Amino acid sequence: VAKREGGARHRLFHPEMGEEVLARQRDKVDLRAAIDSGQLVLHYQPIVDLATGRVTGAEALVRWQRPGHGLLGPMEFIGLAEETGLIVPLGNRVLLDACEQAVRWQDRSIGVTVNVSTRQLSQAGFLDTLDEVLTTTGLRPKGLTIEVTESVWADEVAMRTLMAVRDTGVRVALDDFGTGYSSLSYLQRYPFDVVKIDKSFTAELGESGRTAGVVRCIIDLTRVLGAVAVAEGIETPAQAEWLRVAGCDYAQGYLFGKPDMAENWDVQPSVVWAAEHDRT
Numbered sequence: 001v002a003k004r005e006g007g008a009r010h011r012l013f014h015p016e017m018g019e020e021v022l023a024r025q026r027d028k029v030d031l032r033a034a035i036d037s038g039q040l041v042l043h044y045q046p047i048v049d050l051a052t053g054r055v056t057g058a059e060a061l062v063r064w065q066r067p068g069h070g071l072l073g074p075m076e077f078i079g080l081a082e083e084t085g086l087i088v089p090l091g092n093r094v095l096l097d098a099c100e101q102a103v104r105w106q107d108r109s110i111g112v113t114v115n116v117s118t119r120q121l122s123q124a125g126f127l128d129t130l131d132e133v134l135t136t137t138g139l140r141p142k143g144l145t146i147e148v149t150e151s152v153w154a155d156e157v158a159m160r161t162l163m164a165v166r167d168t169g170v171r172v173a174l175d176d177f178g179t180g181y182s183s184l185s186y187l188q189r190y191p192f193d194v195v196k197i198d199k200s201f202t203a204e205l206g207e208s209g210r211t212a213g214v215v216r217c218i219i220d221l222t223r224v225l226g227a228v229a230v231a232e233g234i235e236t237p238a239q240a241e242w243l244r245v246a247g248c249d250y251a252q253g254y255l256f257g258k259p260d261m262a263e264n265w266d267v268q269p270s271v272v273w274a275a276e277h278d279r280t
């Protein structure tokens with residue numbers, strides 16, 4: 001822009017840029033207010049046991065019901081939340097809401113899974129907050145799984161906190177496995193309960209023999225590490241069947257259910273899929 005306008009190069013603060021800065025400031029103020037005013041809503045997506053077709057878990061995925069903007073997905077505001085530090089109050093809100101829901105689902109044996117960003121995990125108060133949430137909701141630690149991405153390896157404090165989380169009995173999952181910094185030595189050194197195979201792999205299952213081989217290896221590696229595998233982004237019965245035969249324990253994707261409000265779960269069946277040999 002500065003080049004095109006030639007002589008205007010000295011104008012450091014372009015009006016368009018000013019608008020951007022203002023819009024960002026407005027987003028930040030609105031997001032801050034949204035956290036306390038109930039505009040953040042959680043949708044839950046089923047996690048399915050491939051051996052039985054039974055729903056055994058639910059991943060909480062945050063949305064922002066923003067007045068005048070509709071329902072925004074996390075990709076539209078989690079980045080801002082991380083940059084501004086709002087991820088901490090936002091994440092705490094999500095954790096509390098998800099644990100309250102998990103208590104309601106305890107009798108249906110549905111555990112809840114919550115995404116936690118590395119930045120949130122590296123905050124000094126995280127363990128205390130978690131402890132407080134479990135105490136006030138009365139949720140058994142086993143009913144909660146915390147999902148982190150491989151970026152956690154790069155943050156020593158976050159990694160240490162994660163292992164302390166695991167010591168409390170809360171399960172930990174490695175999300176989007178294979179898309180970030182995967183280090184076999186870290187994987188071997190730090191125990192995870194769950195490895196989530198990213199949808200970029202499962203999407204190519206039918207198309208590439210090479211990808212199928214890689215997914216098979218991830219499933220085997222997961223087993224060797226003593227964790228269970230969850231395949232993400234499953235959209236077709238063929239993908240689900242392939243994964244079941246390959247020994248993948250759990251799966252998640254539009255085939256079984258899209259993320260939806262907890263209220264709509266009351267009318268969902270508890271078994272959402274049948275293996276090929278069980279079909280008649």
Ligand code: C2E
Nearest residue numbers: 061062073074075094115116117233234235252253254259
């Ligand atoms: P994720 O944790 O890997 O979640 C899976 C994403 O894939 C979700 O997108 C989900 O709606 C989508 N998905 C599920 N099944 C399918 C499928 O069959 N096909 C396709 N194409 N997509 C599928 P969503 O809800 O937009 O969330 C995006 C990301 O935002 C999440 O990825 C997670 O990293 C982050 N996120 C969501 N909620 C939170 C939160 O409360 N805190 C933090 N820190 N991050 C969150």
Ligand code: MG
Nearest residue numbers: 059115147175
């Ligand atoms: Mg996740």
Ligand code: MG
Nearest residue numbers: 175176196232
């Ligand atoms: Mg994922």
Ligand code: MG
Nearest residue numbers: 175176198199
């Ligand atoms: Mg993802």
